[in-house]
Amino acid sequence: MCAIKEVRVASDDQTSRECLKQLNQEIILHGQLSHPNIVRYYGSELVNYTRQIVSGLAYLHGRNTVHRDIKGANILVDPNGEIKLADFGMAKHITATSSMLSFKGSPYWMAPEKADELGMKEEVGYWLEVWLEEYFRDWLEE
Structure with a gap:
């Protein structure tokens, strides 16, 4: 349970x-x-971490790049509390001729639209909220 x-x-x-x-x-x-x-x-802390994760993703998306494997193991926190997105092995630069229908990433953490091979849509952004809740759950229950 978490209250803000x-x-x-x-x-x-x-x-x-x-x-x-x-x-x-x-x-x-x-x-x-x-x-x-x-x-x-x-x-x-949670708000700060969330802002940093979203900021990193926004930077990537602004450069027409998608990470495609956002999960706990690929989000690092340095000693100063700075979030670092890691592991760009599944990342893809999107061009006018490229397709987002390829099935890449960790299935458990993947947006349902992506897992169903429906391609990337605006709704995938809503999956980040679900992912963040899951990611921080263990930390909240300590």
């Missing part, structure tokens, strides 16, 4: 500054708690 608290604040607003102060106190306190009946605090 979203707070929108304006930097030039006194009420927002007070809200941020209270939020920081809550984060400090919550980070010190560990009990089976209290939701665990993960900080912004």
